[in-house]
Amino acid sequence: xRMLCGVGLAASVLASPVLAQDLEKVVFGTNWVAQAEHGxxxxxxxxxxxxxxxxxxxxxxxxxxxxxxxxxxxxxxDFLMGGNMLQAFSAVEQxxxxxxxxxxxxxxxxxxxTHPDQGLDTWESxxxxxxxxxxxxxxxxxxxxxxxxxxxxxxxxPYTYNAAPFIADNRLGQQGYVTSEPFAIETEGGFKPxxxxxxxxxxxxxxxxxxxxxxxxETKPDVVKCFVDGSAIGWVNFLYGDNSAALELIKKxxxxxxxxxxxFSIEKLxxxxxxxxxxxxxxxxxxxxxxxxxxxxxxxxxAGVVSADVDYTKSYTLAFVNNGVGLDEKKALxxx
Numbered sequence: 001x002r003m004l005c006g007v008g009l010a011a012s013v014l015a016s017p018v019l020a021q022d023l024e025k026v027v028f029g030t031n032w033v034a035q036a037e038h039g040x041x042x043x044x045x046x047x048x049x050x051x052x053x054x055x056x057x058x059x060x061x062x063x064x065x066x067x068x069x070x071x072x073x074x075x076x077x078d079f080l081m082g083g084n085m086l087q088a089f090s091a092v093e094q095x096x097x098x099x100x101x102x103x104x105x106x107x108x109x110x111x112x113x114t115h116p117d118q119g120l121d122t123w124e125s126x127x128x129x130x131x132x133x134x135x136x137x138x139x140x141x142x143x144x145x146x147x148x149x150x151x152x153x154x155x156x157x158p159y160t161y162n163a164a165p166f167i168a169d170n171r172l173g174q175q176g177y178v179t180s181e182p183f184a185i186e187t188e189g190g191f192k193p194x195x196x197x198x199x200x201x202x203x204x205x206x207x208x209x210x211x212x213x214x215x216x217x218e219t220k221p222d223v224v225k226c227f228v229d230g231s232a233i234g235w236v237n238f239l240y241g242d243n244s245a246a247l248e249l250i251k252k253x254x255x256x257x258x259x260x261x262x263x264f265s266i267e268k269l270x271x272x273x274x275x276x277x278x279x280x281x282x283x284x285x286x287x288x289x290x291x292x293x294x295x296x297x298x299x300x301x302x303a304g305v306v307s308a309d310v311d312y313t314k315s316y317t318l319a320f321v322n323n324g325v326g327l328d329e330k331k332a333l334x335x336x
Contacts, residue, residue: 044234
């Protein structure tokens with residue numbers, strides 16, 4: 001694995017491995033408990049990729065009792081895993097001095113599921129049934145579904161994060177993540193649901209973003225670059241190389257995580273191109289473009305989710321991405 005070179009690092013550091021005592025300690029807060037969807041970060045910790053460019057990363061898992069988002073602006077954590085760009089737009093609107101510096105999911109993993117063999121196998125057919133949608137989804141992507149495709153709020157029923165109602169009613173649809181809920185349905189319900197990935201129908205937000213404070217970008221760009229580049233290579237190695245050490249770290253942080261769930265999630269990350277598709281194939285994992293962010297912002301304004309007055313261009317920076325980091329490693333691992 002090649003050494004990563006941070007912007008502005010001293011020549012002596014570039015010429016030799018970074019000593020443990022020289023590593024800058026940073027904290028990365030995730031948005032949920034440890035899982036395969038965080039694999040690239042755990043991989044970069046496990047295989048020393050972060051350390052190779054000068055940082056020691058502590059992963060601080062999120063969860064139902066944690067709110068890592070509020071810890072970022074006050075300096076309690078240095079990097080935050082965001083959900084999608086809506087949170088970044090909101091930060092601009094609220095005057096919070098943070099920016100997205102990378103997007104490690106090229107596709108939002110949000111899905112709608114239906115039962116098989118019920119004639120509910122097209123996007124249009126979803127308009128004919130009730131849908132279990134949580135409050136967050138109702139106020140975000142579902143408003144886009146209403147504006148863009150003519151779905152109705154009358155269809156929505158509360159989603160309580162319990163699969164039982166969906167399993168029991170074959171004429172009911174349910175929200176979920178492509179890497180998670182379908183596994184629960186297959187395990188508990190004994191059938192494979194139809195899956196509709198909303199990203200494939202035009203919901204083009206980036207997801208699993210990395211946010212940091214504007215102050216850190218300005219004062220320590222080498223640290224930001226190290227984290228962004230290290231994470232990109234971590235994701236390459238997690239998806240295409242030996243990820244056993246990363247999986248052990250995930251299970252250490254989340255003992256309830258099963259090997260079966262981890263394997264399912266990784267399979268779906270690959271199958272649906274969640275991490276590595278589109279621009280990342282040529283620009284490297286974590287890629288972002290101005291055009292893509294503008295497209296998503298315009299859709300959210302049209303859906304009434306975001307105010308047109310928000311200067312969305314302040315929500316992100318392209319200074320640390322689109323440099324092809326990880327492409328050589330991927331080529332070597334895949335042998336092409």
